[in-house]
Amino acid sequence: MTSLCFYFQVHQPYRLKHYRFDEIGANPFYEDHVKNEQILHKVADKCYLPTNAKMLDLINRFEGRFRISYSISGTALEQFAQYRPEVIDSFKALVATGAVEILAETYYHSLSVLYSPEEFRRQVQMHEDLILKYFGQKPKIFRNTELIYSNAIGQEVADMGYLAQLCEGVDRILTGRSPNKVYKHPTAELKLLLKNYSLSDDIAFRFSDKGWAEHPLTAHKFASWVHRNFDERVINLFMDYETFGEHQWADSGIFEFLDHLPGAILENPNFDFKTPSEVVAAYPVEDVYAPPFPISWADAERDLSAWLDNAMQLEAVSRIYALEQKVKEKGDDDLLKVWGKLQTSDHFYYMSTKFWSDGDVHKYFSPYDSPYDASVFYMNVLSDFEKRIG
Amino acid sequence: MRHSEKLQVLTLGWEFPPLATGGLGPAFYGLSKALSTFVKLSILLPRSEPSFKLQGADIIGLNHLDSSEFSHFYPEVLEFTEDDWFQGPYPLHLPGWKHGLAISPQEALALFNDQEVYGPNLMRKVQAYVALCSKLAKSMQFDVIHAHDWLTYLAGIRIKAQSGKPLVIHVHSLETDRVHPDVRNQVYQIEWQGIHRADKILAVSQFTRQSIIDHYQGNASKIIAVHNALDDSPVTVRKVRTDYKSILFLGRVTHQKGPDTLFKVIQKLAPHVPNLKVFVAGVGDQLGHLKWQVEQAGLEERFVFTGYIKKQQVHEILAQSDAYFMPSVSEPFGLSAIEAAQFDIPCVISKQSGVSEVLHNSLKANFWDIDKLANYLYATLHYQGLRETMVGLSRRDLRQINWLQSAKQVIEVYKELS
Numbered sequence: 001m002t003s004l005c006f007y008f009q010v011h012q013p014y015r016l017k018h019y020r021f022d023e024i025g026a027n028p029f030y031e032d033h034v035k036n037e038q039i040l041h042k043v044a045d046k047c048y049l050p051t052n053a054k055m056l057d058l059i060n061r062f063e064g065r066f067r068i069s070y071s072i073s074g075t076a077l078e079q080f081a082q083y084r085p086e087v088i089d090s091f092k093a094l095v096a097t098g099a100v101e102i103l104a105e106t107y108y109h110s111l112s113v114l115y116s117p118e119e120f121r122r123q124v125q126m127h128e129d130l131i132l133k134y135f136g137q138k139p140k141i142f143r144n145t146e147l148i149y150s151n152a153i154g155q156e157v158a159d160m161g162y163l164a165q166l167c168e169g170v171d172r173i174l175t176g177r178s179p180n181k182v183y184k185h186p187t188a189e190l191k192l193l194l195k196n197y198s199l200s201d202d203i204a205f206r207f208s209d210k211g212w213a214e215h216p217l218t219a220h221k222f223a224s225w226v227h228r229n230f231d232e233r234v235i236n237l238f239m240d241y242e243t244f245g246e247h248q249w250a251d252s253g254i255f256e257f258l259d260h261l262p263g264a265i266l267e268n269p270n271f272d273f274k275t276p277s278e279v280v281a282a283y284p285v286e287d288v289y290a291p292p293f294p295i296s297w298a299d300a301e302r303d304l305s306a307w308l309d310n311a312m313q314l315e316a317v318s319r320i321y322a323l324e325q326k327v328k329e330k331g332d333d334d335l336l337k338v339w340g341k342l343q344t345s346d347h348f349y350y351m352s353t354k355f356w357s358d359g360d361v362h363k364y365f366s367p368y369d370s371p372y373d374a375s376v377f378y379m380n381v382l383s384d385f386e387k388r389i390g
Numbered sequence: 391m392r393h394s395e396k397l398q399v400l401t402l403g404w405e406f407p408p409l410a411t412g413g414l415g416p417a418f419y420g421l422s423k424a425l426s427t428f429v430k431l432s433i434l435l436p437r438s439e440p441s442f443k444l445q446g447a448d449i450i451g452l453n454h455l456d457s458s459e460f461s462h463f464y465p466e467v468l469e470f471t472e473d474d475w476f477q478g479p480y481p482l483h484l485p486g487w488k489h490g491l492a493i494s495p496q497e498a499l500a501l502f503n504d505q506e507v508y509g510p511n512l513m514r515k516v517q518a519y520v521a522l523c524s525k526l527a528k529s530m531q532f533d534v535i536h537a538h539d540w541l542t543y544l545a546g547i548r549i550k551a552q553s554g555k556p557l558v559i560h561v562h563s564l565e566t567d568r569v570h571p572d573v574r575n576q577v578y579q580i581e582w583q584g585i586h587r588a589d590k591i592l593a594v595s596q597f598t599r600q601s602i603i604d605h606y607q608g609n610a611s612k613i614i615a616v617h618n619a620l621d622d623s624p625v626t627v628r629k630v631r632t633d634y635k636s637i638l639f640l641g642r643v644t645h646q647k648g649p650d651t652l653f654k655v656i657q658k659l660a661p662h663v664p665n666l667k668v669f670v671a672g673v674g675d676q677l678g679h680l681k682w683q684v685e686q687a688g689l690e691e692r693f694v695f696t697g698y699i700k701k702q703q704v705h706e707i708l709a710q711s712d713a714y715f716m717p718s719v720s721e722p723f724g725l726s727a728i729e730a731a732q733f734d735i736p737c738v739i740s741k742q743s744g745v746s747e748v749l750h751n752s753l754k755a756n757f758w759d760i761d762k763l764a765n766y767l768y769a770t771l772h773y774q775g776l777r778e779t780m781v782g783l784s785r786r787d788l789r790q791i792n793w794l795q796s797a798k799q800v801i802e803v804y805k806e807l808s
Contacts, residue, residue, distance in 0.1 A: 020761060023767035024661055311782070315775025353783060372753055375776050376769040383772070 002180075003234045003266055003274040003282070004226065005193065007143065007166060008241035010048070010072040011109050012040060012079050013026060013346035015367045017253040019377050024384045033247050035367060037083050042252060044084045047245035052090040054244075054255060058262050059099045066262040067099045067273040070241065073141050074107030074127050077134065088134060095135045101275035104139035104162065110343035111307060113144060113153050114294065115321040121160065123340065142164065142274040145345050147195065147238070147297040148304065151186065151290050158188035164280045168297040169194035179231035182280060183289035191280045192289045195297060199225065204239035208252035216253065219260030227268050233283045233288060234274070238297070258305070300355065307348040312375040317348055319382055326389045338385060342378075350374035397429040397804055400532035400549065402523060402542035404507065406435050406449070413725045414562050417594070417618045418538050420650040422447065423558075424797035429804065432530055434523050434545075436507045451699020452502040452522050457495065493521050513576065516541055524548040533808040534558060536800075540577055543584030556589040556807035560616075560801075561598055563774065566605040567720040568646055572708055582606055590803050592616045594723040601720070616800055617748050618723045619793045620732065629734075630710035634665040635771045638711040638735070640704065640726050641718075643674035648717035650676075650742060651757050653683045655717065656745070663771060669769050671696045671708055708733040713770045717757050718743050727752065731788055736770040736780045738763060748791050751783035 017032035020231040106123040113120040143166040169179030179194035248254040298306040368374040413702030426446035438451025498518035500706045523545040537546030550557040565577040591613040593599040602608035714730035721743035740757035753766035
């Protein structure tokens with residue numbers, strides 16, 4: 001038997017407003033509520049609600065043989081609750097089928113594991129509490145922000161009691177080995193599921209690319225590629241949930257593709273769908289996966305350079321984490337929440353100059369006109385926050 | 391074009407080193423120097439210094455023409471009439487030109503013995519330049535004419551008419567930048583004629599190209615942007631530490647350069663940056679007004695007015711500046727921002743500038759957006775990570791900005807025309 005393991009990342013950050021320098025010390029409100037609400041409605045209507053409906057339909061149609069998993073960040077859940085509670089209801093309905101697993105992550109979708117183990121644990125616990133509250137599940141499998149992982153992170157996650165963690169299948173670590181089996185940490189008791197980036201990216205990035213030789217991608221064509229891996233254990237398809245309807249628009253045919261995919265996969269009786277917990281229960285560990293330095297699922301580099309590369313990013317990150325002790329000593333819950341939200345990795349991603357080319361229209365993932373604007377507004381906000389912390 | 395020989399270009403210029411009053415001289419020299427390795431240049435100038443030579447180019451300064459010899463070769467009174475110059479929506483209305491130009495060689499030559507190549511009799515000098523250059527051109531060999539800025543357009547048009555050779559005009563700036571978009575004065579009229587009679591128009595930026603289209607009804611298909619550059623002579627940066635945060639405004643203090651924006655932005659910034667100092671290096675017709683505004687606002691402590699400063703002093707002041715501010719209302723290029731970037735200074739510049747098209751890692755806003763400009767200046771003065779990123783990536787931008795690159799574009803134009 002070969003299993004397909006779907007994991008979808010659901011995340012929305014709190015975007016900052018165009019906070020001016022003359023507001024420093026005078027305005028304690030940082031978020032662009034209008035933009036956050038607008039984006040949330042847009043993504044709920046284009047992606048979350050229609051895709052959840054489709055997933056529920058598929059799970060019912062295939063009587064639970066179609067099985068999937070999600071990781072939903074705390075900042076996304078907060079904004080659903082605030083602006084579109086029916087999105088949470090639709091996730092609850094999915095979880096109620098018994099065919100859906102919810103994974104653990106940091107509440108703020110942060111880089112905290114790289115800066116403070118204590119803060120990392122706090123955020124993971126917060127997230128676990130929230131998942132338990134909404135979905136009645138206690139997550140057993142961990143996935144870190146943007147699949148950031150290293151041996152040291154794995155040790156930390158194992159110490160926190162998780163059975164397994166999701167990772168990127170990075171070529172330079174795999175050195176020719178297949179990502180399609182269960183790996184483990186070299187020393188700690190932690191199993192590792194590795195993303196098959198080739199098949200995942202066919203859906204997440206290439207699906208609507210008319211210049212791609214395989215365009216248009218049909219469910220049957222994709223299933224035939226999956227079926228070639230009949231001698232493998234598990235094919236991990238990890239991607240942003242916003243792939244459906246947001247990154248790949250509805251008119252690209254992504255929903256039709258999704259509609260036909262489970263049937264096309266299950267046509268071959270040697271293939272099934274499993275959630276991450278089911279995968280690690282079903283298959284033995286076959287090999288060790290040991291990244292000495294942090295890897296991630298971002299860009300061709302598969303490292304931290306999307307968030308921690310230029311001096312703007314490094315200054316912002318180091319200054320926000322430098323506040324940890326003072327913020328915690330204050331014992332003010334509101335300040336702690338603000339501090340948490342300022343840790344969301346998206347803020348640093350917006351400051352990336354890796355692919356920055358002036359006047360370029362590749363700004364889809366940033367609410368700002370340039371990495372410099374992202375930095376200026378964040379630093380103004382941070383300057384005010386530092387003043388408040390004292 | 392003769393394949394085995396170098397293309398010959400008759401280059402018409404006005405300012406040339408060591409003479410330089412603005413951006414025109416250095417830009418003209420920089421481009422000519424880069425071109426001179428590929429083509430044969432004959433450069434006609436109002437004045438030249440014999441000590442200043444350019445390899446591969448013949449430089450002829452009208453101030454060195456021998457009057458008697460000149461009269462011998464061209465004994466007739468220099469005059470011409472071009473009736474159709476006085477047609478069109480913007481016909482020329484130049485004093486003494488109504489019925490053609492008449493100027494004797496003696497008078498024409500005498501005008502260029504004057505050290506000052508501008509001055510109150512500038513229009514007469516322009517006429518003399520037309521007369522002398524068009525006479526000289528009759529005995530010269532060239533494949534294409536390249537005329538730099540409005541002062542030389544009429545000569546270019548005249549030489550094109552008599553030689554049948556194609557004319558390229560090079561727009562370094564426009565009267566609509568210098569004065570106002572609605573200006574329709576003599577200089578505008580000359581520019582209009584040049585733009586509509588040239589075979590190809592080179593603009594120093596996309597911004598200028600667009601201005602030619604918008605304000606002169608220039609034919610878009612004839613205009614290409616060839617960005618200015620800065621001599622790649624290495625600048626040794628020795629940063630001078632100061633106990634204040636300094637912003638540098640460098641250039642003529644005229645409406646075009648945005649002194650009003652400068653004042654409003656600093657007024658907004660000053661209460662939030664206690665150790666702020668603003669250096670205003672330059673003179674101009676708005677300097678008095680700016681000083682008055684500064685006094686009225688009680689900001690005298692924050693401003694240092696240096697007046698006009700020479701290159702060495704410019705370098706000294708650049709070495710101690712924390713941010714470069716160019717809030718121009720309309721800036722065809724803005725070479726000084728490149729110079730600031732060479733000194734590793736973060737630049738905050740208006741989008742109404744040509745240089746914003748090549749300094750990708752500067753902070754850019756519309757000149758009227760006081761809040762945004764102030765915000766950017768505050769950030770460059772306070773956030774080290776931002777400064778480092780801007781400076782680091784600007785070094786990469788600077789490597790793309792060189793005269794060789796621009797010269798190659800110009801040579802393509804020459805080849806296309808000849």
